[in-house]
Amino acid sequence: MLTITLIRHGESTHNVLALWSGCTECPLTERGTQQARAVGAYFANTHFTKIYASPLPRARDTAQAVLDAQPTPKPPHDFTVAQIREQSFGAAEGHQTCIRKPGKTLEAHFAEEKYPILYESERHVAFPGGESVEDLTKRGERAVREVVLPHMLNVARLGSDEHIALVSHGLCIAQMVGAIVRLGGGTWKRKGPMVNTGWVRVEVRIQGGIPVEVADDEVPLVEVTVTDEGRADHLEGLLDEGPLRGMKAIMGGGVVDAKSPNEAEAIPQTSAV
Template sequence: MLTVTLIRHGESTHNVLALWSGCTECPLTERGTQQARAVGAYFADTHFTNIYASPLPRARDTAQAVLDAQPTPKPTHDFTITDIREQSFGAAEGNQTCVREPGKTLEAHFAEGKYPILYESEKHVAFPGGESVEDLTRRGEKAVRDVVLPHVVNVARSGGNEHIALVSHGLCIAQLVGAIVRLGGGTWKRKGPMVNTGWVRVEVRIQGEVPLQVADDEVPAIEVTVTDEGRADHLEGLLDESSLRGMKAIMGGGVVDAKI
């Protein structure tokens, strides 16, 4: 079986200001560093075989805290996986999130340097120079093919078990989980935004007899189950309202329901 644990980064300087962060290299706050250490300690008894991370400092430093807490010998790790960076918000990055003004077009908002939260029906829309949710979905699928699928194939070939961790960003994690579930022919929709260092776990089980040979790009018959979602047990004693800053405005996938 392959187990995939996906961890959101700790609180960043942009999170506390409710700014569009995207691919901006904003660091962890002091609180974010505490959260990263807490999630690392929480997983200290979990043997990760591999740890992967987005190269953005807030994710990379969170992943380093997880790695530091792992027993020796340390897991193989790579903190340069660009395809698990956060959604790029282009011109909006570094600007305050805001609610759309009634009767005003998106273009009019952009002309005024305002970048409102997008609706669920606007997954094809991107801020100038940025990515849409549809773009992020495609990038997440590529990341799963390049990073996760090789482990699925390894498990199918060996009949063994692996447990990998992906340290990424809230919106990207939603796309990564969805892409993993689709490998098994299923669908998944997140229940809500994740707090900083919240985590999701997915189990991938090989179905039937283990194939004698599996091509590197072949998806064997698998069953995919999301076993944990939005977990934040490790934050007990740390969690308060500030942990949701920057998340209250961005409701899952960078969009909000048009009825809100």
């Protein structure tokens, strides 16, 4: 069986300021560092066979905390995986979100360097120079093919269990989980946004017996189960932020409720997976 644990990064400086962060290299806050150490300690007795991370500092440093807490010998790791970086927000990055003015087009907002939270129905829309949700969906599928599938094939061919960790970002994690579930022919509806260092776990079981002869680009017949979602029990006693709202919810994988965009309430982005 292949087990995949996907971990969101710790709190970043952009999270605190409610800025569009995307691919901007913003660091962890002191609280974010504490969260990273907490999730690392939580998984200290979990044997990861490999740890991957987005190259963005907030994810890379969170992954380092997870690696540091692993027993010796440390598992192999790759903290340069560009495929699992966060959605790019282009010109919006570094800007705060704003209230969308009724009757005013998005283009008019962009011309004034105003970047409102997009509706769930606008998954095809991208900020200038950035990625849309549809773009991120395709990248998430590519990441699963390039990063996860080789481990799946290894399990299918050898019959040995593996457990990999992917330290990434809320929006990208949502897309990758959806892509993994689709490999097994299923669908996935996220329950809600992830807090910083929250995690999701997916189990992939090879069907039809092992070993399986499969080509390098072929997906074996699998059964996929999301066993854990939105877990953050490692933060007990540390996290006391109340309900996620606004940008912190959006970056955790939520979208704005189309009925109340100005309040920036987060709801699961079911259309994206």
